Amino acid sequence: NECASPQKYHVDCDSNAVCVDTEEGYSCRCRPGFADISEAFNRLPGRKCVEAVNECLDTRLNQCSENAICEDAKEGYICTCRQGFVDASPNITHYPGRICNKPRKPDDDHQVSHQLDSCNPKDPRCGNNAICTDRKNKGQFICECAEKAFRFDDGSCRLSAACDVSNDCDKNAVCANVFDSYKCQCRPGYIDLSPDPETRPGRYCKELVNECATNAHDCSPFAECIDATDGYACVCTDGFSDTSSTAGLLPGRKCSNSSNECLDRSTHTCDDNADCIDTPDGYNCQCISGYVDVSSSANLPPGRVCTVQTTCPKQKTDLMFLIDGSGSIGSYVFKHEVLRFIKEFVELFDIGLDRTRVGLIQYSDQIRHEFDLNQYSDKSSLLHAIESTHYLTG
Template identity: 30%
Template sequence: SEKTHTLDLIFIIDSSRSVRPHEFETMRKFMIDILNTLDIGPDATRVGVVQYSSQVHSEFSLKTHSKLEAMVKGINQIIPLAQGTMTGLAIKYAMNVAFSAEEGDRPKVPNVAVIVTDGRPQDRVAEVAAEAREKGIEIYAVGVARADMTSLRAMASPPFEDHVFLVESFDLIHQFGLQFQDKLCGVDLCLESDHGCEHICESSPGSYRCLCLPGYTLNDDEKTCTVIDYCSFGNHSCDHECVSVLNGYHCRCNEGYRLLEDGKTCQHMDLCNTVEHGCEHQCVSTPGSYYCICPEGQLLQEDGKSCGTCKSANIDLVLLIDGSKSVRPQNFELVKKFVNQVVDSLDVSAHGTRVGLVQYSSRVRTEFPLNMYHTADEIKAAVMKVEYMEKGTMTGLALKHMLENSFSEAEGARPLGRNIPRIGLVFTDGRSQDDITEWAKKAKEAGITMYAVGVGKAVEDELREIASEPVEKHFYYTTDFTAISTIAENLKLNVCPEESQGEIEVKDPCACESLVEFQQATMSTLEQFTQKHILFRSLHLNPGSHS
């Protein structure tokens, strides 16, 4: 075997009465064979020998001999104690005395103990051996004759297949020494094994350990490393936030604050003077934030920045769209674009305007309820995915569904007590196949503001019956589908909620005026449009059956 790395090695030899004289001689030879493979010297490997039975006796310490010849002579002069078997006591002596600086143990040099025993210990070994291993002593256990494997494993370092040896008799111990020398010889396990250390592998005879780079700590798996969280040690004295970095930490301030020169204290900035606040009229700084204000008589708009005389109302809007077969697929796509134009005119958000969509033909289907989507983009994407039903025209059934389901709190309508207007918009291209009177009336009685939009062969009487008062301002009609985008442009669903009993709703000072304006504009646009299409209608009326 090649010479080993530098070691501090202690032999712990069992010399109890059950070890016969010729067996003890074989143990001497075993030790001398091992010594012959080592690079002995004060700056190379140092060796000490301890024998034990009922008591422990140091034959020579790590610092006694610096030459191989002197060690061999010392081993040959050992006189066996020939009493009991106090193996635990011997390990304790090795740990506390033999491997001490006073006895010649060196810092940073691997400690290896080789225990040779023929019998079961008469004292406890597991705890003291574990303590010795914790202190960094690598233990090899060599059992002979009647030795107990459980006790050997309790003493030895893991992995046991490299540190526990059992031979049947002392006659075999000499040959066995050759196998043992291979284990003790300088195999660098960091180079020769798959050690799995994340940062640094440090070899010791027959073993290794993982280490971490500065600023890291070893995890419980004893292989991987984690950055030391210096912030969690406390005492960082950062005003706001502490951020751990390699080998230290730094302080960080919350948004709207700046770090002072001491690197720890945070002072709030005048954000109005340091950021692009975008306020139309005036910006007011607060600690860590700011807000916009408007001149007297004007209102802050939904964007929180611009000022105006009107503020768009928040509403719960449910659209009922006709999916009957007379609509035709290409026109159904125009209906979806109409819906998305309406959505574009609204301030959609969870706390602002909510939109739900229902399609009806011979049956009624909720495409999405009021509480499903919270942005205009999400709603518009969902609208474009709606599939055309292509059957009858059950408008009454659709109104019933809207009242009973779509405006329920379960589907996202805000509670009535909050005075958020509920608006229903019915789009149809023809006469209903069921009665609409009952449910059109009930919807309006329930406080829902109803708009009716008709196209093509839609029946004006039905549209009027659906629409809220004043009827002229709540129903729209055009001759063909290409004109519905004009309605969408003019249909700004502003509302002027009534004062509710007990609670005064703050009125938007101009919602009602703008409502009148857009409805007048819409009606005049539609009148012009209708005039243009009278001739067209007379020439192109579809004589086919109507759904």
């Protein structure tokens, strides 16, 4: 339990997180009232916990305009100018909604400094954001600013709520009104991958996924996962060499111990009668001269079970096995120990009616002749018969 001895096991949970013991190790969970922002720092969950403050609840904690809506976010807040107001913030792309102005619409009773253009409703030629209309129903058609547009001193009509009319901002972007136009900004947690992010940002916003923090990666257990904008990279840690290419894998997917396991008997599984051969990817075992490798019979890699090569196989021999099939043996031991031993032993001999013959008898509360000496004349058939022997029990 690493959580019980955090210093001993180098538990790296944040001071405002709780350590939770698991079968694989431990996990960290931010305490109530704290927000987990570990992902933003390329860390596992619970490694970076900050006090969960809603800046929108107190105007002293945010810089949003009084004419803006404050939206709380995991890391900070977002300001968006209210409908009918124009965003005039100095840095509207990164800090929108700090200054929101409402355009002044000239009063109907006051004389404006320009002459309204008359127009023909059948062939209207009004400027941008203007329509040809008979406002006073007197048959006098003039060009007036369309809905959500305001006339400025230069006589032009400019939109003040372009976001409400039509915009091509990504669904994961914030649309901010500016005079006669709008600007898009990707929300926190999304990266701007727009074709022209400098002049037309916020058109394509892709969610930032930290595969390293969410453990959604295939790095080797002995590699460090490094988060990147377009994915992640794996780098083998000190003491391990990258052998991914030998398996046709991407870097950091297979990391092998750089040390020589063959130098220490406790770090390899070779048989005592086998040579340990160090390789870049670990080690290999090879039975020494005079010993036969029967590891495959036990479903083990080569060189794990080496049996002495005797002179018996070269002589004409009869082998009769008498095996215990009583209930005290158990089906697992019978199959994985008793029958395995017989198969490994038979592997040492040259099987044939004029060379080595094998018979098998099983006893329990009854005696059963599994097969006689003259029944099998080749090794493959004999091994299959041994493998197919049923446990008597009793």
